[in-house]
Amino acid sequence: MTTATQHMTALAWMTGMMVSPEALALNGNLTGLAGMGFMVPMALVVLLHALNAASWREPAEIRKLHNTFGSYVTAWILLAARPAVAVCMATAVLVTAGFVFNEVFVYWFPNFGFAALVLAALCILNLASHRIASRVQVFLTATALTGLAGLALTGLSTGDAATMGGGAAHIFNWRVWGMTAIAFVGYDLLRYSAPDIDSTARLRLPLIGLAVAGLVLGAWNAAALQHVDPSRLAQTSIPHILAAKSILGPAGRVVMGVVTIAGAAAAVNLLFQAVARMTAVMAHRALLPSVFAKPQLTLVVLTGATGLSMAVGFAGSDLLDVSLHAGLILWLITMGLARLAPLLTDNPKQGSRKTLMRGQVLCHLVILVTMPALAAALWWTDDDPFNLGGTILILAAITAVLSATGVFTARAKVRNPAAGIHN
Numbered sequence: 001m002t003t004a005t006q007h008m009t010a011l012a013w014m015t016g017m018m019v020s021p022e023a024l025a026l027n028g029n030l031t032g033l034a035g036m037g038f039m040v041p042m043a044l045v046v047l048l049h050a051l052n053a054a055s056w057r058e059p060a061e062i063r064k065l066h067n068t069f070g071s072y073v074t075a076w077i078l079l080a081a082r083p084a085v086a087v088c089m090a091t092a093v094l095v096t097a098g099f100v101f102n103e104v105f106v107y108w109f110p111n112f113g114f115a116a117l118v119l120a121a122l123c124i125l126n127l128a129s130h131r132i133a134s135r136v137q138v139f140l141t142a143t144a145l146t147g148l149a150g151l152a153l154t155g156l157s158t159g160d161a162a163t164m165g166g167g168a169a170h171i172f173n174w175r176v177w178g179m180t181a182i183a184f185v186g187y188d189l190l191r192y193s194a195p196d197i198d199s200t201a202r203l204r205l206p207l208i209g210l211a212v213a214g215l216v217l218g219a220w221n222a223a224a225l226q227h228v229d230p231s232r233l234a235q236t237s238i239p240h241i242l243a244a245k246s247i248l249g250p251a252g253r254v255v256m257g258v259v260t261i262a263g264a265a266a267a268v269n270l271l272f273q274a275v276a277r278m279t280a281v282m283a284h285r286a287l288l289p290s291v292f293a294k295p296q297l298t299l300v301v302l303t304g305a306t307g308l309s310m311a312v313g314f315a316g317s318d319l320l321d322v323s324l325h326a327g328l329i330l331w332l333i334t335m336g337l338a339r340l341a342p343l344l345t346d347n348p349k350q351g352s353r354k355t356l357m358r359g360q361v362l363c364h365l366v367i368l369v370t371m372p373a374l375a376a377a378l379w380w381t382d383d384d385p386f387n388l389g390g391t392i393l394i395l396a397a398i399t400a401v402l403s404a405t406g407v408f409t410a411r412a413k414v415r416n417p418a419a420g421i422h423n
Helices: 002-014 021-053 060-069 072-080 083-104 111-128 132-159 168-172 174-183 187-193 199-227 228-234 241-248 250-284 294-311 318-336 340-345 354-380 385-412
Strands: none
Touching: 002 132, 002 187, 002 199, 002 250, 021 083, 021 168, 021 174, 021 187, 021 199, 021 228, 021 241, 021 354, 060 132, 060 199, 072 083, 072 199, 072 250, 072 318, 072 385, 083 111, 083 318, 111 132, 111 250, 111 294, 132 174, 132 199, 132 241, 132 250, 174 318, 174 354, 187 199, 187 250, 187 318, 199 228, 199 241, 228 241, 241 250, 250 294, 318 354, 318 385, 340 354, 354 385
16 A cells, blocks of 8 residues: 555544544533533644644553553553443444444344344455455544535535533533543554554554544534534534534434444444454463463454343343443543653653653643543532443453463463564
8 A cells, every 4th residue: 555545544544433422422511511612622622632643652651661561560551441432332332333224224124133133244344354454544533524524514504503512611521521532542552453554654543533523523513503402413413413413403313324334344343343453462462371372353343242231132221231331431541641651651751852751741741631631520420420330340341351361371372472563
């Protein structure tokens, strides 16, 4: 692939979760809570994520984490959220896509049957070829972003700005800040989903992707406010569908149906590909048993776990929502905790790059404080914080056991601990 094609593919991978039905629902709810005040937390949170992307250099930072805290903590930080989110989000968004396909396009086709077909197709696709999966990801993400941008522009041009609700006071709703933070995660999987791009592009592309996603989602949120009452956006689980119907009527319902299905497939494709390649890298670094050195096993495990979740009725349950939000909150927490290692090892007084090093230390400190703070805000403002907190602790404990087991087993047979991240 040419460099331009590689960069386009990387952008499609890193924005996959930002166009998922889950992210669209979060955007609609937070917009309903904040009104036009959503622009302030969205702009600052996108800048925060951009700072996180620009100041994090894997695999060097992972090596610092390993050297500072050891294999168990490193494995826990990598595994604490991503596999759980992959299974929970795949279950949630694929079933959502199935319902949309059933209600908008082919009413006689069973919704769970459609979800199962998409799940199987994505598994086969990823098992067959990373290159083919990448091309499909470009198509899926481009379709979702184009449809959303088209609806946003139509809504802004036909709506009444005077109907926009909310004001500046709503920017102090801390739940809005937490929801915005988890709505933009996924860019940090770029190292695993697009391993062939160079280190410079790996730092620059997330900034471009976050800017594009922020602009499209910001325009969409503003358009939704012109056509739907903020209280309805805040309370419904399908704010994006309500807004699309209000903007374009039946045609808007069809366009949002396409966006929903494409966004769901893009998110699952990203999570399955990235988590599978991440566990392969961990196996090469003796953080997991060597059986995980090939990503195919993890792909099959993730697919099987998702299919089982659908089969036992996990989809649509309150437990699924709580588990997914717990995983996303843990994702933010681990983003922050990972900065402890460079803070303890980087010395801003060393060498001629003293000013640059001080800036990097400041970045690490900002991420260390703000990411867990946003996670805490989302947890504490939940309707049932004790249930959510218990789920977070259970998920963290299960991951701790799995991480310890994986590292202990891997130590018996170290396949290739010096292997690079591209393996």
